[in-house]
Amino acid sequence: MHQHSATPPAERLSGVRLADLTTLRVGGAPREAFRARTSEELARTVSLLDVSRTPLLIVGGGSNLVVADGDLDLVVVIAANDGIEVNAGGVPGLVRAGAGAVWDDVVAATVEAGLSGIETLSGIPGSAGATPVQNVGAYGAEVSDVLTRVHLYNRETGETEWVPASSLELAYRYSNLKFTGRAVVLDIEMQLAPADLSIPLRHLGGERLPLAEARADILRVRASKGMVLDAADYDTWSAGSFFTNPIVPVAVADEVARTVGPDAATMPRYPQPDGMVKLSAAWIIERAGFPRGFPGDDAPARLSTKHTLALTNRGSATTDDIVDLARTIRDGVRDRFGVTLVPEPVWVGVSLD
Incomplete structure (x- = not known):
């Protein structure tokens, strides 16, 4: 059987509309849609679709997409590999998350574990895999402050590899993954620090709060700006x-x-x-x-x-x-x-x- 006719290993979905997958609630219907539940499934699905030259869109939390209406000539691959590992491999403060993990769940898990570094990024919608792509940041912190490595599927070579964060040219709302489509983020790894107090909170003049309080405060501030998802608002x-x-x-x-x-x-x-x-x-x-x-x-x-x-x-x-x-x-x-x-x-x- 020719490789390009192989069925992707991910689960095929029907009746998908981008309006249901994006926080802007706009966007039309793709040709096909698949849900990948593991990093391997995600890489393999993208690989098979790339072989057949199929235009594709990888969707995590859908919080950073403006998609055309109507019938879309592309295939959607939903990243649903949502595992979160705190103190990964027994290394204190090392956090690994699948690309499909809800970002705020990752933040909540680190705060609960007494780890500081991303508490000011509480409440940001979207998935963990999107955070290095545009170097997500808020209130004086950015993902680049703590990101150590990213697990990528390289669409040019077909290889899956862990690359150091330093190779991504991270800058304000930028990485060399953004807009290029050269690689797909499968997992991310961050090094956080055990701490009782938060990093300095810029909106409070540099004050540091106990981690859980800092998270609650950031969520309150974001909600006051309409920046925490609420279907009724x-x-x-x-x-x-x-x-x-x-x-x-x-x-x-x-x-x-x-x-x-x-x-x-x-x-x-x-x-x-x-x-x-x-x-x-x-x-x-x-x-x-x-x-x-x-x-x-x-x-x-x-x-x-x-x-x-x-x-x-x-x-x-x-x-x-x-x-x-x-x-x-x-x-x-x-x-x-x-x-x-x-x-x-x-x-x-x-x-x-």
Whole structure:
């Protein structure tokens, strides 16, 4: 039998729609869908589909996807390898998680085990496998701070290998896995530290709290911004922070401040090691004339009523509604400040341009 006609080992699913697999709740129907329950199944399924040149989309938590509506000419592979190992192999603080593990479950397990390092990443939706791809971060911490190795299926060589985190070129919301499709994350490994107190909490001026308290506090703050999933709350039908915080030359930051006028004194500016300045996307979106809830109560897609950085589906939005809103905001900010916001989610079958 030819290899390309072999049936992938993963479970075949029927009636799948991306709207049911993504936190934005938009997206059409793939040609086929499979659920891989182990790392081996995930690698083998991708391998067989690649041999047959089948376009595919790997889905974990679906929290970082903007997918076109209608019939999609691709196959979905759902990563459902969700094992979490704390103090893996007897090594204190070593944490391994399957790509399909719910990220917040990983954080909860580490806090419960008295390990510090990712407690500020509590409540971030999505799966463990997605965290190194865009170097997930919040409240002063990033996955790159603790990531040691990543188990990859290399789609170019067909090999499965553990690679050091240092080979991923991790930077702000970036890795060399992002947008390239060169490899599939199968598992991740992190080194955390046994501790009673959290890492310094940036939103509390660097204060450190007992781990469980720190986690509870972060979850409360995220929920107040609509950033913790709740099926009954349309403010959480989003892809989280939709645009990355722009990193610009000092002269551009100064020009934004000058354009804003009297309000400039409150403008968040975070100096970067390379002399650039990181600005707050949420802050400049508001100052460009896009308040929370924009464009109003009747719109199927609008900015969250809790946080200007989240674009939300109010229950009936199509992908086009989301894209139109994103374009309006990007263009409005560019026209007002000369800064082009870059979307954080992965776009499938649709684009902002």
